[in-house]
Amino acid sequence: DVKVTQSSRYLVKRTGEKVFLECVQDMDHENMFWYRQDPGLGLRLIYFSYDVKMKEKGDIPEGYSVSREKKERFSLILESASTNQTSMYLCASRTGGASYEQYFGPGTRLTVT
Amino acid sequence: RKEVEQDPGPFNVPEGATVAFNCTYSNSASQSFFWYRQDCRKEPKLLMSVYSSGNEDGRFTAQLNRASQYISLLIRDSKLSDSATYLCAVTPGKLTFGQGTILTVHP
Numbered sequence: 001d002v003k004v005t006q007s008s009r010y011l012v013k014r015t016g017e018k019v020f021l022e023c024v025q026d027m028d029h030e031n032m033f034w035y036r037q038d039p040g041l042g043l044r045l046i047y048f049s050y051d052v053k054m055k056e057k058g059d060i061p062e063g064y065s066v067s068r069e070k071k072e073r074f075s076l077i078l079e080s081a082s083t084n085q086t087s088m089y090l091c092a093s094r095t096g097g098a099s100y101e102q103y104f105g106p107g108t109r110l111t112v113t
Numbered sequence: 114r115k116e117v118e119q120d121p122g123p124f125n126v127p128e129g130a131t132v133a134f135n136c137t138y139s140n141s142a143s144q145s146f147f148w149y150r151q152d153c154r155k156e157p158k159l160l161m162s163v164y165s166s167g168n169e170d171g172r173f174t175a176q177l178n179r180a181s182q183y184i185s186l187l188i189r190d191s192k193l194s195d196s197a198t199y200l201c202a203v204t205p206g207k208l209t210f211g212q213g214t215i216l217t218v219h220p
Contacts, residue, residue, distance in 0.1 A: 033207070035210075040121070040212060041212060042200070042210050042211060042213055043157070043200070045207060090156060100145050101147075101162075102159070102202075104157050104158070105156060106156050107156055
């Protein structure tokens with residue numbers, strides 16, 4: 001079974017803090033994604049990566065950066081957390097090619113106070 | 114216009130009912146289509162892919178209408194355990210998700 005894990009299920013941070021969310025997948029997938037999910041807005045793509053050290057902006061990259069130094073790990077960084085970044089963050093991975101089944105991690109509920 | 118739109122519901126149906134959801138997409142170049150299921154406080158999981166000819170998996174049937182640019186999901190003989198949020202997702206390239214449709218099946 002594909003497994004996507006995220007470093008924390010719940011996280012509380014203060015405004016202005018630098019926040020790291022870690023995601024690890026164990027299926028050698030090329031593609032990894034970070035989404036945030038908010039009521040009424042659905043899943044919105046923040047950043048994605050097709051390969052190690054490669055990154056692409058999604059639909060809402062402002063205020064975020066990412067790092068992919070190893071194939072299995074994709075990190076989301078909030079350089080200076082703000083209250084409007086309080087959300088559920090979901091990591092996903094999938095293999096390349098024509099198969100688009102994405103496997104999601106359990107999510108991190110981040111609260112910025 | 115949003116790239117992918119769903120009726121957010123909620124849909125409240127009794128056990129045994131048949132319920133259908135639609136999902137419209139704006140990009141005519143979209144090539145792949147999916148339905149995901151998300152339980153409360155859980156991550157989305159793939160329910161089924163949607164093929165051009167339509168496909169069925171037990172009580173679930175997915176259809177694609179390219180001319181009108183929508184996909185549909187039909188659930189027959191609803192069970193209490195079908196209560197969840199159903200998300201549609203379309204390509205090309207990265208997956209774009211709808212905001213989800215909430216289904217509640219009651220006794």
